[in-house]
Amino acid sequence: MVLSFLPFYLNPFPSPAKDLPKIAVWDLSPGDIKPTYAQDLTLILVSEVSKLEKYEVYSQENVRTLAGWTAQRMTLGCTDAKCLTALGQMDIAKLISGRVGKIGNRYTISLNLFDTQNTKAEKSISEFCRSEDELIELVQQGVRKLLGASIEPLIPPKPEPPGKPGKKVPIHRSLFPAPASFLHDITYDGEYLWALKDNGTVYKLNTQTGAVVSSFRLIQGNPKANSSGITWDGDYLWLSKEDRYYQIDVTSSISGGTTRASVLREIIVPPSLGGRLEWDGSCFWTHDSRRIFRVSKNGEINRTLDIPESIKRWVDGGIAFDGKNLWIPVNRLAPEVRVYQIDPLTGRILRSYKQNHYDPSCSNVVGLAVDRSNSRIFNYVFPYGPIYLVDSVSLK
Numbered sequence: 001m002v003l004s005f006l007p008f009y010l011n012p013f014p015s016p017a018k019d020l021p022k023i024a025v026w027d028l029s030p031g032d033i034k035p036t037y038a039q040d041l042t043l044i045l046v047s048e049v050s051k052l053e054k055y056e057v058y059s060q061e062n063v064r065t066l067a068g069w070t071a072q073r074m075t076l077g078c079t080d081a082k083c084l085t086a087l088g089q090m091d092i093a094k095l096i097s098g099r100v101g102k103i104g105n106r107y108t109i110s111l112n113l114f115d116t117q118n119t120k121a122e123k124s125i126s127e128f129c130r131s132e133d134e135l136i137e138l139v140q141q142g143v144r145k146l147l148g149a150s151i152e153p154l155i156p157p158k159p160e161p162p163g164k165p166g167k168k169v170p171i172h173r174s175l176f177p178a179p180a181s182f183l184h185d186i187t188y189d190g191e192y193l194w195a196l197k198d199n200g201t202v203y204k205l206n207t208q209t210g211a212v213v214s215s216f217r218l219i220q221g222n223p224k225a226n227s228s229g230i231t232w233d234g235d236y237l238w239l240s241k242e243d244r245y246y247q248i249d250v251t252s253s254i255s256g257g258t259t260r261a262s263v264l265r266e267i268i269v270p271p272s273l274g275g276r277l278e279w280d281g282s283c284f285w286t287h288d289s290r291r292i293f294r295v296s297k298n299g300e301i302n303r304t305l306d307i308p309e310s311i312k313r314w315v316d317g318g319i320a321f322d323g324k325n326l327w328i329p330v331n332r333l334a335p336e337v338r339v340y341q342i343d344p345l346t347g348r349i350l351r352s353y354k355q356n357h358y359d360p361s362c363s364n365v366v367g368l369a370v371d372r373s374n375s376r377i378f379n380y381v382f383p384y385g386p387i388y389l390v391d392s393v394s395l396k
Helices: 002-010 035-051 060-067 081-089 132-146 250-257
Strands: 022-025 056-059 092-103 106-115 120-129 171-176 183-188 192-197 201-206 212-217 227-232 237-241 244-248 263-268 284-287 291-295 301-306 326-329 338-342 349-354 364-371 376-382 387-391
Touching: 022 035, 022 060, 035 056, 035 092, 035 132, 056 060, 081 092, 092 132, 106 132, 120 132, 183 376, 192 227, 326 364
Parallel strands: 022 056, 022 092, 183 227, 183 364
Antiparallel strands: 092 106, 106 120, 171 387, 183 192, 192 201, 201 212, 227 237, 237 244, 244 263, 284 291, 291 301, 326 338, 338 349, 364 376, 376 387
């Protein structure tokens, strides 16, 4: 009699419907983040599962009390067959476990779904973001993806204004697979596309076939830090990594079979400026999660713009310059994955286009490079590609 009463009494998130399958949510384990963040995100995770009204939800503490397990036993996790079987005997059909951490400059959330009746892993997902401010949304949408629920936008998308007569419509055209996974940025020199991988490897790509013409690697700086940005100034490549911008002699770097970048110059900048990179003819452009910066070749900030409030929470990708205006994308957590044209004097949004070639379940458009002479923009989809073109974009 007592045991039959316990599930209802111990469940702090009861669902209105009866006879729902039971699901347990284990505490998220913290990686390189504050343990209190993992605790708070676990509570959010439990709440989000309850909102679906498809399960009777039990937290880890509920299960411990119900099963009479010790606190020490609970720290061992519950992914082995013995523990899953025990949950199954308590009529708990599913188990969610996971981890939240930080790798380099990126935050990660990994969630796992287990079938306790068949004692096997059922599904796993991993989500990424660049700011701890996005972790809550990452959990909210991650658990929906894990459980196969529809992913709802955080705010309703605004309807597009009616098109004007003669307005050019962006045409998306897939070009080729990315030369490697986890590229961080791309740039275009007027003939070739250059792609930067997180470990500092740079690929020179034929824009017609995607073939790798040559490659080299930046080995300077902290070996554990990611290389983040790449741009072309008309004569040289520039790479960003933490608090440095590196000027690269491309000819020297790829001659003689060498695989190391030939660094001509280093510029010291504040660490917050070590992200994606773009060149406007006289200065660099970069951004963090709140502001856009124009940086001189001496490493001095000569202009700061606030990222528009309407898109600020979702900006963590590349930056491009079309000869007059800036372009920045928003990530997949936004109501719509779009690329926005920004006035470099005021920071005001001028226009935008919707991204088509991307997988909303796992991808962000992070790399942008403008072909100014042909009014088109190269796009790279993180983390696995492809690289594609958006043609017929009126850049002016």
